[in-house]
Amino acid sequence: MQEIHIDNSNAVHEIYLDNAATTPLAPEVLAEMTNKLATVYGNASTLYGLGRQAHTIMENSRQVIAQSINAAHDEEIIFTSGGSESDNTAITQTAMARQSLGKHIITTAIEHEAVLRPLHALEEQGFEVTYLPVDEQGRISLDDFKAALRDDTILVTIMMGNNEVGSRMPIHEIGDILKDHQAWFHTDAVQAYGSLDIDVQRDHIDMLSTSAHKINGPKMIGFLYKHEGVNFPSLIKGGDQEEKRRAGTENVPAIAGFATAAQLLTPKVKAEKRTRFHGFKEQVVQGLTANGVDFAVNGSLEGENLEHVLNIWIKGISTYVMQTNLDLAGIAVSGGSACTAGSIEPSHVLTAMFGADSPRIAESIRLSFGQQTTRDDIQAFVDNVTTIVNRLSHSEVK
Numbered sequence: 001m002q003e004i005h006i007d008n009s010n011a012v013h014e015i016y017l018d019n020a021a022t023t024p025l026a027p028e029v030l031a032e033m034t035n036k037l038a039t040v041y042g043n044a045s046t047l048y049g050l051g052r053q054a055h056t057i058m059e060n061s062r063q064v065i066a067q068s069i070n071a072a073h074d075e076e077i078i079f080t081s082g083g084s085e086s087d088n089t090a091i092t093q094t095a096m097a098r099q100s101l102g103k104h105i106i107t108t109a110i111e112h113e114a115v116l117r118p119l120h121a122l123e124e125q126g127f128e129v130t131y132l133p134v135d136e137q138g139r140i141s142l143d144d145f146k147a148a149l150r151d152d153t154i155l156v157t158i159m160m161g162n163n164e165v166g167s168r169m170p171i172h173e174i175g176d177i178l179k180d181h182q183a184w185f186h187t188d189a190v191q192a193y194g195s196l197d198i199d200v201q202r203d204h205i206d207m208l209s210t211s212a213h214k215i216n217g218p219k220m221i222g223f224l225y226k227h228e229g230v231n232f233p234s235l236i237k238g239g240d241q242e243e244k245r246r247a248g249t250e251n252v253p254a255i256a257g258f259a260t261a262a263q264l265l266t267p268k269v270k271a272e273k274r275t276r277f278h279g280f281k282e283q284v285v286q287g288l289t290a291n292g293v294d295f296a297v298n299g300s301l302e303g304e305n306l307e308h309v310l311n312i313w314i315k316g317i318s319t320y321v322m323q324t325n326l327d328l329a330g331i332a333v334s335g336g337s338a339c340t341a342g343s344i345e346p347s348h349v350l351t352a353m354f355g356a357d358s359p360r361i362a363e364s365i366r367l368s369f370g371q372q373t374t375r376d377d378i379q380a381f382v383d384n385v386t387t388i389v390n391r392l393s394h395s396e397v398k
Contacts, residue, residue: 015331015377019214019370020163020191020309025257026216026371032260033218036253044250045241054252061259065223068262069208070199078224078245079255083190084114086209086224087157089235089246090186091118094155094207095127097232101182102152103127108140108169109352111159115188116348119157132158136353137300138167145174153183160192164349164366165299166309168192175204184230190214190222195274195306197267206230212254216371217261221254277307277369280378284310284367287382293389298350298364308369311350313360314385317392322365325388331381334366 016024025033036057042050044058059074066074080086095105107119109131119129130148132140140158149156156178161168171187178185186207189198194215200208207230211222226245238247281301288295298311314322319335326333335347346361354360367381 017367020368023216029257033253033257061255064259082222083211087114090207093232098154102154104153106156108132110349138165157186159188161306163191165311166306168304172203179204212258218254218257274307291386311366313364329384
């Protein structure tokens with residue numbers, strides 16, 4: 001096994017390059033939430049003044065969120081605890097509500113576990129799921145999608161952008177194909193919401209999931225967009241909150257914080273982020289190349305991608321060793337895979353892209369950029385990776 005060695009010569013302090021996992025609160029969001037936590041404690045479902053105050057804040061926030069994806073009506077936004085609940089609701093409740101029309105569902109092999117696991121559970125209940133393959137850029141083929149679509153297909157759930165390699169899916173084209181089909185179209189936009197200009201009407205999207213903590217907002221708050229023509233029973237049973245679509249007393253301070261985070265992401269800001277983050281990708285690739293590091297990009301730098309996500313294969317260095325050495329140097333990156341009981345599970349995304357026998361599966365890391373990322377941070381990453389590779393390549397312990 002390769003050694004893990006603490007090298008303080010290139011040590012840096014808390015460089016955070018795992019923004020696809022979560023993001024720090026924006027100062028404006030923290031200020032908004034602190035204010036609401038201190039001053040707005042009424043239950044938004046009550047009729048007296050304190051409740052009406054909370055309800056007004058919540059509905060104003062709902063309007064901001066609806067406008068951010070060009071929803072036709074504010075009421076199409078359902079506040080949830082986050083992306084996982086939104087995904088589970090869209091998938092399981094659609095299946096339950098529409099099974100008389102068919103039991104066939106289409107997805108991709110590289111969806112987030114919050115999509116894949118409820119689909120696995122539905123398969124155990126007799127539903128049939130088609131998992132579309134992806135190429136080495138992490139993209140599906142529209143021809144494959146068209147071939148998979150059947151008369152009894154009731155749901156298509158395909159992510160807008162992948163959280164591990166940043167590949168984008170042809171959402172507009174899929175929506176256009178489905179606009180005259182019985183299948184409802186759901187997209188997990190958790191990674192894409194902070195980066196792309198989303199228009200649910202333009203793209204004929206019936207349901208969309210996202211989460212605030214990916215856009216410098218609070219954790220444990222998200223939303224499910226549900227087109228007014230989409231109807232299914234609430235997943236969480238209880239009170240009549242969210243117009244009987246999601247029971248539970250609403251978290252008004254978090255909802256207000258979510259709206260503030262969404263307001264900060266104007267189209268101009270998103271465009272500037274994409275340009276800046278693409279520059280970071282080029283800096284990584286050029287820097288590692290110039291330093292003689294043997295590596296490859298998992299996915300592609302060309303075409304349509306989520307610019308804040310970069311997944312790289314550092315040849316000959318295990319994911320665990322590289323991630324741990326970078327952590328010791330003060331740099332946080334992801335292994336791009338789930339960590340369970342002290343062992344790193346193979347990435348299902350990289351497995352789908354390159355095959356189970358590819359060395360990339362065990363030798364890749366993901367870095368993801370955020371508002372706080374600087375060129376100096378990227379240079380520190382490049383320098384430390386180079387130092388780690390050079391040291392380990394000359395080590396007798398492999």
